[in-house]
Amino acid sequence: MKQTRQGGGDLEPWQWPEAQWRAVVHRVRAGRALRPAQWQDGARCAVALSFDSDHETNELRDGGESIGKLSQGQYGNRQGVPRILDILKSHDVKASFYVPAVSALLYPDEQRRVIDEGHEIGIHGWIHERNSLLPHEAERELQMRAADTLQSVCGVRPVGIRTPSWDFSPSTLAITRDMGLEYDSSLMADVDCYELMLNGENTGVVELPVEWIRDDAVYFIMNRFAGLRPYTPPSDVFDIFKREFDGAYREGGLFQLTMHPHIIGYRSRVWIIDELIRYIKGHERVWFATHADVVRYARAHA
Numbered sequence: 363m364k365q366t367r368q369g370g371g372d373l374e375p376w377q378w379p380e381a382q383w384r385a386v387v388h389r390v391r392a393g394r395a396l397r398p399a400q401w402q403d404g405a406r407c408a409v410a411l412s413f414d415s416d417h418e419t420n421e422l423r424d425g426g427e428s429i430g431k432l433s434q435g436q437y438g439n440r441q442g443v444p445r446i447l448d449i450l451k452s453h454d455v456k457a458s459f460y461v462p463a464v465s466a467l468l469y470p471d472e473q474r475r476v477i478d479e480g481h482e483i484g485i486h487g488w489i490h491e492r493n494s495l496l497p498h499e500a501e502r503e504l505q506m507r508a509a510d511t512l513q514s515v516c517g518v519r520p521v522g523i524r525t526p527s528w529d530f531s532p533s534t535l536a537i538t539r540d541m542g543l544e545y546d547s548s549l550m551a552d553v554d555c556y557e558l559m560l561n562g563e564n565t566g567v568v569e570l571p572v573e574w575i576r577d578d579a580v581y582f583i584m585n586r587f588a589g590l591r592p593y594t595p596p597s598d599v600f601d602i603f604k605r606e607f608d609g610a611y612r613e614g615g616l617f618q619l620t621m622h623p624h625i626i627g628y629r630s631r632v633w634i635i636d637e638l639i640r641y642i643k644g645h646e647r648v649w650f651a652t653h654a655d656v657v658r659y660a661r662a663h664a
């Protein structure tokens with residue numbers, strides 16, 4: 363785990379002087395919370411649904427060439443995204459899709475449909491690479507090339523990023539800031555949007571926080587050649603997501619969710635999205651919005 367030892371020199375972490383561990387902690391920090399008293403049109407709760415269209419890149423990013431795993435990725439395009447888009451359309455709900463540039467190049471028609479139906483597309487790396495393993499220059503170049511590629515495929519310039527696997531290098535936030543992106547959605551320091559600080563200074567980039575608890579992947583992924591199997595029934599995942607919403611609604615805050623077309627887009631699981639939207643719509647004063655719209659509202663009204 364080399365990246366956890368950066369700046370450590372020859373010292374073990376338990377030998378680090380205070381200045382050293384403080385510097386590590388303060389690289390990227392949550393600043394002021396951006397929590398409006400109410401959301402658009404007087405809503406008490408904002409609901410931000412998101413889908414990471416990784417498809418084949420989960421296999422490709424490590425140089426994998428497994429035809430079986432690549433076929434699971436293709437399912438994300440053939441079945442996952444269409445099922446999700448149909449559900450969103452039936453409820454007239456807009457969401458955000460984070461798309462690796464390689465996925466966008468493999469499936470440009472999918473991205474155009476996502477945009478045509480009013481959803482947002484954000485950056486999700488080039489080939490789902492791990493930022494913390496990249497040389498700085500390569501990370502910068504890939505992030506900019508990914509934005510250019512999404513723009514050329516979709517006709518819209520992305521304004522936000524979700525780093526692949528929510529992996530951050532010490533350079534990631536500076537690159538995001540320098541690119542003029544409005545927000546990141548990969549970190550976990552709060553339930554509300556917040557200002558992102560880099561070495562103690564506000565970057566102007568807003569964080570719309572995620573959490574593994576609100577991510578389908580942790581409950582459903584299996585590894586064919588290891589003991590790892592899905593251990594949470596879909597009904598329990600629905601219950602966890604519902605309770606996360608209940609808390610956000612009770613407190614008057616933000617409910618954010620991360621899902622994957624190649625993970626949730628199955629007959630026994632995709633109902634979770636439909637049921638959840640139905641349940642949420644049973645509440646008054648709820649605002650469904652893209653991540654970009656939530657960030658803009660929070661920034662302007664907090």
Ligand SMILES: [Zn+2]
Nearest residue numbers: 414416526527
């Ligand atoms: Zn991803």
